[in-house]
Amino acid sequence: MKTTVMKTRTWVLINIFGIALGLITVSGIVISSDDDTHEKRWGDNIFKQSRLDVAPVKNTFYNDECGACHFPYQPGLLPARSWQRLMGGLEAHFGENAELELPDAQQLTDYLVKYAADTSSYKRSRGISRSINKNDIPLRISETRYFRRKHHELSTKMVKGNPKVRSFSNCELCHTQAAEGFYNEHQVTIPGYSQWDD
Ligand code: HEC
Ligand code: HEC
Incomplete structure (x- = not known):
């Protein structure tokens, strides 16, 4: 009985983790597609962008x-x-x-x-x-x-x-x-x- 509960909990935790990862990936794609207000490649630039004071001119x-x-x-x-x-x-x-x-x-x-x-x-x-x-x-x-x-x-x-x-x-x-x-x-x-x- 006890092990079943444990297993269920572990399973739930793994799933929450999975969903969170999915969300991060999705938001990464959303951010990287908005190219004028945000930096293009999120993996490389998300940290740089957070330090930017204003959006740079690209026009x-x-x-x-x-x-x-x-x-x-x-x-x-x-x-x-x-x-x-x-x-x-x-x-x-x-x-x-x-x-x-x-x-x-x-x-x-x-x-x-x-x-x-x-x-x-x-x-x-x-x-x-x-x-x-x-x-x-x-x-x-x-x-x-x-x-x-x-x-x-x-x-x-x-x-x-x-x-x-x-x-x-x-x-x-x-x-x-x-x-x-x-x-x-x-x-x-x-x-x-x-x-x-x-
Ligand atoms: C003569 C040099 C000089 C010029 C010209 C100048 N700044 Fe500054 N600026 C500074 C200095 C020095 C500081 C930091 C002041 C401090 O820490 O007390 C500063 C601070 C700033 C900050 C705040 C940064 C922070 O970390 O808090 C911004 C934003 C800023 N400047 C924007 C501008 C903009 C936009 C212009 C042009 C319209 C401009 N500055 C022109 C010297 C200058
Ligand atoms: C023919 C030259 C010239 C052109 C072209 C020009 N400007 Fe200027 N601009 C000036 C001068 C001169 C100043 C005053 C600079 C000073 O006080 O040292 C100025 C100042 C400014 C300021 C105020 C800066 C401050 O002190 O905060 C802004 C904003 C500005 N210009 C925007 C623009 C925009 C937008 C354009 C394009 C449509 C433009 N300017 C085109 C000559 C020009």
Whole structure:
């Protein structure tokens, strides 16, 4: 009698284990099929993805057009309403004319809105999104509350007054892996300052 119970229990446990394994495999396949928001090969990249701060840009048209004058900021760095407003005023874009043909502008707006901070599950995107009052429409990432909180220890001398940096808009100068979507404070250097330690 006792052994039958034991056997049944073992059998149940083995089955639970089997189902769990199955679920892990299925979720792996689901994750790996969603290639724009997640890394492709889950076995290799699931750990890397969990450390990513924002979804990296994989849109070459965006990279070319919006990376012509500065670092191509990931869509996950501002909410959709910010991108819409910014894209509606490209002819007067921070003192530059960045106007585009209407279909091109529309295509880029769709891309930006689709992967905007307020619909992304990435850590920094959520942080940025939450830090903006719902009636505010910031046009700069560097003016969001989240950004300011993360950079308040940096002096004017290190950024504006630093000829090797000049502006907070130049993310990639300090965040050496920004293009891949990493903004971690451990991957930061400040040009002209041999060591950044907080
Ligand atoms: C003709 C040059 C030019 C092009 C093309 C251009 N920009 Fe800019 N952009 C600028 C300048 C100049 C600034 C201000 C940089 C600074 O303050 O140091 C800027 C700033 C920005 C900022 C604010 C960065 C911050 O400080 O947080 C965003 C966001 C931005 N651009 C998005 C875009 C997008 C999206 C596109 C493509 C549709 C684009 N830009 C194309 C010149 C350009
Ligand atoms: C002058 C150098 C510099 C520039 C330019 C810069 N950052 Fe940073 N950033 C830093 C430093 C240094 C830290 C870490 C601050 C700390 O630990 O107190 C940081 C922190 C961050 C963090 C938080 C990381 C963490 O681990 O908490 C994010 C996100 C970030 N930066 C995004 C950006 C983005 C996006 C841009 C461009 C719009 C940008 N940064 C421009 C130097 C810079």
